[in-house]
Amino acid sequence: MEQPDAGAVQSTRLWGGRFEGSPSVEMDRLNRSLPVDHRLWREDIEGSLAWATALGRAEVLTEDEASTLREGLEQVAERLRSFDSARWHAAADEDIHTLVERLLREQVGAVAGRLHTGRSRNDQVATDTRLWALRALDRIDSLVRDLQAALLSQAEPNVATVMPSYTHLQRAQPIAAAHWLLSHAWALSRDRERIAGTRERVGTLPLGSGAIAGCPFPIDREFLRDELGFLAVTQNSIDAVGDRDWVAEILFVASTLGVHLSRLAEDVILFASAEFGFVRLADTYSTGSSLMPQKRNPDAMELARGKAGRFIGGLVGTLALLKGLPTGYNKDLQEDKVALFDAVDELETLLPAVAGSISTMTFDVDRCAAAVDPAMLATDLADFLVREGIPFREAHERIGRLVRAAEELGCSLSELPRDRFIEISKEFADANLDGLFDPLQSLEARSAPGGTAGVSVRAQMEALKHLL
């Protein structure tokens, strides 16, 4: 948002008695936070409504004064609801708190000046932002759940779809496509756990801490907590106004969530390439090239991968912001909201697009199956020898030699003559080699909890459904 002409518009300030003259244009431009914090207007009014009531209950205000303030605040809310970006742009107030108090004065006159009793912008902005953040966390949680649901919906028909798993991006062992999809859903469930844990620390109410030393009026902070839907009240006023752990924690949650989305995205980008060809993204989630007519690009996935960087940047910026700050509130903290708002906005844009990409993509079951080459059953061959009594390390060595033999002959492992198998390990004499090279048998063998066997995959899906 560009800056208003500070020469023309006199900005309102909640201080100044002791100062001669106004801030310079350069200072005002740097200092005004309204272009960022105007988004907190709803929370600012809610906090003020509760504060007016609490001042009334503490008999700092008369019941009439408190009612007048509350009615005035409701009218201010009504006015702000209709603000478009041009109106916000034109407002030259220092911040959202100043704007709200100015409008309140326009509504109710001098009694507006009673609202800020015992309160400071230091505890006020921390309260507003935490309130905003609590709601943002709930929205993000819900969007993550939607993405889990999309993964689950793709998993259900693909419990028996065989595809390669990869380690080091080299084909490893056959797995069910559902198992791959669920691996991402489980990662997301940790994000939701972290959201829940973070929510508890965000939901601690600083209101009633004053500027730094506490509130000198007999305010009922538990009433405020209850009124505003917080879980606890802060226990030390200095800590209350200077703590921004919870911002960093939300940004950490965004970063690990972003990392999970980037890894899912990387997989889908790979699997949608001509070379892998395991999945195809819907036309509605693909884009083209301005130059190359044939292109079919997974832009949503690439942006998902890229935005992880942005979240990490926001986290680091905030940690570096906080590092080494002296005691109490410092203006540096005003910077906390930029990264917070950005991360939430981006996640709210990104998560639905990722969920949509996943739920509309289609598997090419044949290409998945074709990619399971016989060498991927090498571990199963070794396990067969183990069951025949060969120590695993020896079995591994023997199968390694078989793999090398096949490579030297330029054939696949399953195409080696049985003689070569027997030559390397006599236990293969009576083995059912066809069975050993059957990927589905390999899948079904991995039935321990967490494995890729149907029974395990279905158990995973059941468990996940309970978390949705």
Place this chain on the structure above:
Amino acid sequence: MEQPDAGAVQSTRLWGGRFEGSPSVEMDRLNRSLPVDHRLWREDIEGSLAWATALGRAEVLTEDEASTLREGLEQVAERLRSFDSARWHAAADEDIHTLVERLLREQVGAVAGRLHTGRSRNDQVATDTRLWALRALDRIDSLVRDLQAALLSQAEPNVATVMPSYTHLQRAQPIAAAHWLLSHAWALSRDRERIAGTRERVGTLPLGSGAIAGCPFPIDREFLRDELGFLAVTQNSIDAVGDRDWVAEILFVASTLGVHLSRLAEDVILFASAEFGFVRLADTYSTGSSLMPQKRNPDAMELARGKAGRFIGGLVGTLALLKGLPTGYNKDLQEDKVALFDAVDELETLLPAVAGSISTMTFDVDRCAAAVDPAMLATDLADFLVREGIPFREAHERIGRLVRAAEELGCSLSELPRDRFIEISKEFADANLDGLFDPLQSLEARSAPGGTAGVSVRAQMEALKHLL
């Protein structure tokens, strides 16, 4: 740790059947992780002990084989216990798992080759590292608690020690020194909450996930979980071997803890300066200068401030490491341990030094009191007018004019003649100005929960004691 001469010492490997020749010297130097992961030897053996038992219970091994392996592993542990850095340095094995298996073979012969059945280094290293991390978290938690105790022990005699609080590093309102100390103790209590939350996610057992697709032998993963002291088992084998969220989460915990230590350190550095002079660090926690004989430097505090940067770096490096990784285990993950070990080591060095600095520092009560200049009571004067019925905003404006008048006269606010007070606000006619300028009265007024009044500070101390 420097690298052994790879030309001279043949490194052991758990693979190679399919390869011609050995890795190049350059490759071996890059790839060998033993110089880092040798610290996991205890956990590697514990994991192997449990695995041997589980293989026995699953009848993959005979009871004899399982016993032999367990006894052999105990002997290997005995040997490793005596390894000094020269011995570790001389070992040319690829990693700790390879070293342990080699030594086991030296102890028990070919049966050692049966231990790795159904297991991969992918689930093994994740298990080892999580086990190490669980214990590290417990040690860190205990050291943070010690620091809280040090802060509390300083707070107790300083409930009535008056000092300035600061916002924007400008003197704000009088507070109790105890209130300042406790503000840092409360921040640390959030670190301990985060440690507890993180512990749950670290304590999820990947063992039994194989390389990626699960374990093809009927292993009882709940038995393993119980045996190794984990809280749950992982639910998807792909996720289990590729998940390093928990490393990032520990590094986030270290980063916010580091930020807290840096803020405490910044305060102590300021307060120990000649200009503030509120505290004096003990000789045992001060250092001198090689050039300037008079210097008395708060090095421990400065290092505490600086190390926050290091923790943030470790966190970022790990998040960037994970971002965009494709499915499954990738060798990139080997890098996870460097930042993890470094953060834990540094915290274990740093926390006792910070706790020692705090518990041995002394307050200069007179300089603390002298710094509470009368202008810091300005809010109390405004609050007085509020109680006399003036709206706060108007009261603030009036006192602002008083402050400016005092500045123009070059006197302190309390030295202004009563006439000037009355001139600006007639309510001051009968006011007890001496009382209004008494810092202790100001403190006691802030008795709402979280405030600096004695009653609130003592309540905080009680609450904190329950957390120690």
Place this chain on the structure above:
Amino acid sequence: MEQPDAGAVQSTRLWGGRFEGSPSVEMDRLNRSLPVDHRLWREDIEGSLAWATALGRAEVLTEDEASTLREGLEQVAERLRSFDSARWHAAADEDIHTLVERLLREQVGAVAGRLHTGRSRNDQVATDTRLWALRALDRIDSLVRDLQAALLSQAEPNVATVMPSYTHLQRAQPIAAAHWLLSHAWALSRDRERIAGTRERVGTLPLGSGAIAGCPFPIDREFLRDELGFLAVTQNSIDAVGDRDWVAEILFVASTLGVHLSRLAEDVILFASAEFGFVRLADTYSTGSSLMPQKRNPDAMELARGKAGRFIGGLVGTLALLKGLPTGYNKDLQEDKVALFDAVDELETLLPAVAGSISTMTFDVDRCAAAVDPAMLATDLADFLVREGIPFREAHERIGRLVRAAEELGCSLSELPRDRFIEISKEFADANLDGLFDPLQSLEARSAPGGTAGVSVRAQMEALKHLL
């Protein structure tokens, strides 16, 4: 900027022949970059003007076609010049390139479709953004120079203003206030060096690289380079479209510049505190408190300190974005502009406010001088002994004992009786102790290049003036 209603407004695309249907709403919302890249409209048109000319010169277009396109582009520029934020908001095109081509078609009809010949958005957006960045670097350089000038203007009258220097935030040795001011100016000169170095790499022209493989028409890239004011052309088309080093490098320049501003800010915040009291910020660069009438806060300096975190965040986010990207252009790169624009905008807001704060602040010369306590001359006493033939290490030890003696007696070092001096070192018998305790003598002794003596400080000022 909020998103337009994608259901209502059909977005224009430069591709789509091969697709059925439009992108989904979720996809469009994520994918559209116009809300960010519309700022490149001037550069996009300049690049297109040059491209049209180059296509004409290559006889890919007739001279008439090229002229028509150029005139049309000028008309588009005219229209865009009048766009306000509402108009930009209403435009639903995918990006600025698409918007410009659409408007061009509205101006000149189907011939507009000839402009994109041999060009891709991949080389186009890289060209636009580099062009924007070159100009941004020049603006930043000029603002840094202004700040150096402000520091120099404060240094000039303060060559003989004595104040303490600090190491470990403990008083170290007396210095000239000018020396302190210049220390920050010299740090800024390194930022300008880095800007100059970065400028060379930013100023390399990618246009003519096509989507990735190069341009199949005989385009004269040197002509384009000259026309657009670049310094060189890129040498490999794959690298040209995928390289974003220069974005990271600008963000690194912003980060170190930000770090310098944060250190200057920290100093000013400290020196403007009641405890130091060395400087006073002008009213026009100070702010007050909504609660505490007496407050006088250095907000601009605190924001300068805080914004360093933001720049670091932008840098990290960009490096993490780039890490591990596969060959060629990837959509992830669209994210590059957010951090770039943000850093430049913030620096353009921040630098004038810092320069204004510095040029309007005043020194309290008396408090500066009063803070130079006699113990700060301890090194000079040791140096005196050195000149008398005592090895420095021994001299240091002796003065250390004097300092301790003074502390134990509770007097200042200069108040110790001469007997104590002689007792500790007989060389003091005939010493001019008053001279040794004269801060100005201490300053003048440090006349080696870079020292705080008048001659050195004036030489620094001369050298700096040549850089402005």
Place this chain on the structure above:
Amino acid sequence: MEQPDAGAVQSTRLWGGRFEGSPSVEMDRLNRSLPVDHRLWREDIEGSLAWATALGRAEVLTEDEASTLREGLEQVAERLRSFDSARWHAAADEDIHTLVERLLREQVGAVAGRLHTGRSRNDQVATDTRLWALRALDRIDSLVRDLQAALLSQAEPNVATVMPSYTHLQRAQPIAAAHWLLSHAWALSRDRERIAGTRERVGTLPLGSGAIAGCPFPIDREFLRDELGFLAVTQNSIDAVGDRDWVAEILFVASTLGVHLSRLAEDVILFASAEFGFVRLADTYSTGSSLMPQKRNPDAMELARGKAGRFIGGLVGTLALLKGLPTGYNKDLQEDKVALFDAVDELETLLPAVAGSISTMTFDVDRCAAAVDPAMLATDLADFLVREGIPFREAHERIGRLVRAAEELGCSLSELPRDRFIEISKEFADANLDGLFDPLQSLEARSAPGGTAGVSVRAQMEALKHLL
């Protein structure tokens, strides 16, 4: 490195005259930097040799004293050359400067105490580390050059090897394999430019700045500069001891270099996968799996990809370390060396392994060619229409429809009957379709500078050779 038993070994200190008692064990453990900075021993002695000479030339020392010190320092160097890690481990000195001075005293007696005249550890450690860093930069530059040479050696035989280029990881246009290899070599040339630029700022000599205020003896700093091989001397003593820009700048160089290696690594990992199959890594640069006998893992490439995160972490940690530090030297700066040493060590391990991987890998020319499917010639078809007079935008649309038609028919673009071509664009009636679908023709068309045509690729190789 573990800590010595501080209770048993008395650490040496260069200060202490004013202190009662020794640092506590906790403090000593935190504060001692010898375990890190002992690596600077060579540079510390070189700096001291030059300093002794300079003190002699300034007549602060007699020629005899200067000679004695120099000879003593040479003997100390001799002793330190033989230190193994056990010896370093046993040394309990505070830092390398203290250790060297202690050993010097052992060699030459009390005259050793004259060496530190006019010098501080603040300017000394900055000098040592810059000297170390200059040499490290030269080594890194040479290793980067080796990697460029490896890429060039692979490019030479592959100028006519056709393979797909990718954007969005979707096949884009045919390119020469050499063009892909060179794209990475050009990125590395920017790293070398940055190394050269950084070298200039690293090579500025702080020695002669004292602790902070300058040197009070008539030292010839230009002599020192020349003696130690620096390029310039610092211009302000405060800046000289507190500046660590150059550490951050080296870490930025490492980070962008790391990002380049990570992108090269990602490409090789992809191209070495079974799905792409374009290259095969040598056995000497491949590793296997402890569980899966068939695996062939590109570990070196994965570690290259992962270590980019580590470099970014080191950079961020250092920037966060510096952010907001107050004026002068602060102990926080001791942390600068950890990230610096780590980045250099890692690059020295990583670069040879990457160069070795590249120079020993082999291309599967057939699979490269087979991956160039006819749809990748779509842009060439559009360009054909452009040459026939169709506006590019219209040509793009028409070919898009052809692509869709081929997809719907399930055939490749080149398999569509000529009728369909003509139907969509009559210009195809006389077209040489075989020629249009010939990848080599497509390559050769892109002969503008930077393109993939043979002439351009050979020009790139010539230009690069001049940079080696």
